[in-house]
Amino acid sequence: SQTIHQWPATLVQPVGSPLSLECTVEGTSNPNLYWYRQAAGRGLQLLFYSVGIGQISSEVPQNLSASRPQDRQFILSSKKLLLSDSGFYLCACSGAKNIQYFGAGTRLSVL
Amino acid sequence: AQKITQTQPGMFVQEKEAVTLDCTYDTSDQSYGLFWYKQPSSGEMIFLIYQGSYDEQNATEGRYSLNFQKARKSANLVISASQLGDSAMYFCAMREGNTGGFKTIFGAGTRLFVKA
Numbered sequence: 001s002q003t004i005h006q007w008p009a010t011l012v013q014p015v016g017s018p019l020s021l022e023c024t025v026e027g028t029s030n031p032n033l034y035w036y037r038q039a040a041g042r043g044l045q046l047l048f049y050s051v052g053i054g055q056i057s058s059e060v061p062q063n064l065s066a067s068r069p070q071d072r073q074f075i076l077s078s079k080k081l082l083l084s085d086s087g088f089y090l091c092a093c094s095g096a097k098n099i100q101y102f103g104a105g106t107r108l109s110v111l
Numbered sequence: 112a113q114k115i116t117q118t119q120p121g122m123f124v125q126e127k128e129a130v131t132l133d134c135t136y137d138t139s140d141q142s143y144g145l146f147w148y149k150q151p152s153s154g155e156m157i158f159l160i161y162q163g164s165y166d167e168q169n170a171t172e173g174r175y176s177l178n179f180q181k182a183r184k185s186a187n188l189v190i191s192a193s194q195l196g197d198s199a200m201y202f203c204a205m206r207e208g209n210t211g212g213f214k215t216i217f218g219a220g221t222r223l224f225v226k227a
Contacts, residue, residue, distance in 0.1 A: 032213055043202060044156075044217040051213065059214075088154055097144055097163065098206050100215055102156035 002027040006091050006103030013110055019064075019078040021106050023091030026072070033074040034092040034100065035066055044090065050074060086110045114138075115203050115218035123224045124193045131178070132188040132221045134203030140164075143207045145186040146215070147177065150200040159201075162186060190223075198225045 003026045013019060025031055032051050036044040046059045048066035056066050063082050067075045074091060086109050092100040114137040124130035136145065147159040162170045162177045170177040178187040186205075190197055200222050206215040 034215075043219045046214060046216075049213055057213075090154075090156060092156075094213075094215075097161055098213075098215070099146065099158055099161055100148075100156075100204075101158060105154045105156075107154070 002031065002093050002095060002101055004091055004093050004101060004103035006089075006106055008106060009104060010107045011109070013081050013108065015083055015110055016080050019076070019081050019085070019108070021076040021089055021091075021108075023074040023076075023103055024072055025074075025093045028072075028093065028095070030071060032094040032098075033068065034094070035074065035076050036090045036092065038088040038090065038105075040087075048076070081110045083110050115205055115216055117203055117218040117221050119221045120219075121222045121224065123226060124190075124197075125226050126195060127192055129189060129191045130193055130223065132190070132201050132203075132223065134186045134188065134218060136184050136186060136203075136205050138184075138205065138207055140207040143205055145177070145179070146204040146206075147175070147186075147188045148202045148204060148217075149197075150202065150220070152199070156202070160188070193225045195225050195227060198223060 005024045034049045035047045038044050050056050050068045064078050089106045091103040116135045143164045145162045149157045160170050160172045160175045160177050162179045174191045176189045200220045202220045203218040204215050
């Protein structure tokens with residue numbers, strides 16, 4: 001079964017600084033990969049998904065971007081963070097029946 | 112457009128009792144999948160149970176069962192014999208399509224509190 005690694009677990013960044021969150025997957029090949037954001041006490045908002053290397057679909061226009069340089073690597077980035085980028089970021093990989101399996105998440109605080 | 116509705120922001124249940132968490136969905140697709148996830152305070156999202164729209168029997172996984180009522184478009188989660196460790200946020204989710212649907216939509220969640 002697949003394992004999703006996400007780091008860092010927590011991150012505090014100043015407004016205007018860059019961001020790079022990395023997600024790697026083990027135990028599967030050519031996975032569909034996803035980035036979600038969760039505001040405090042809310043549901044999950046899909047930000048990006050990827051069906052293959054270099055293939056990125058954006059769900060919500062915003063200050064963030066995603067890249068998939070390798071089959072099992074998915075990166076979430078920003079050139080300049082905003083206060084509104086604070087939240088809990090989750091990477092996921094879909095398996096059989098498109099069940100989503102999640103990493104442990106990154107809590108981002110932009111101050 | 113698809114939509115997931117969880118009308119219970121919070122629920123309380125006594126330890127060892129059963130609890131039902133409500134979920135209704137809206138889709139025009141004939142083929143879709145329904146999921147429940149658990150999110151403890153640590154933040155990780157844990158997959159609990161899956162129901163396909165063509166599955167004739169309700170899904171069960173240990174103490175979890177999914178009460179699927181297709182005509183009413185509801186997919187309630189039933190947790191039997193609640194345990195203190197069941198205290199968490201629970202999310203209902205849906206994706207349209209059989210194998211080609213890439214996107215999963217999540218509800219707002221229900222916070223479950225299990226009392227000793």
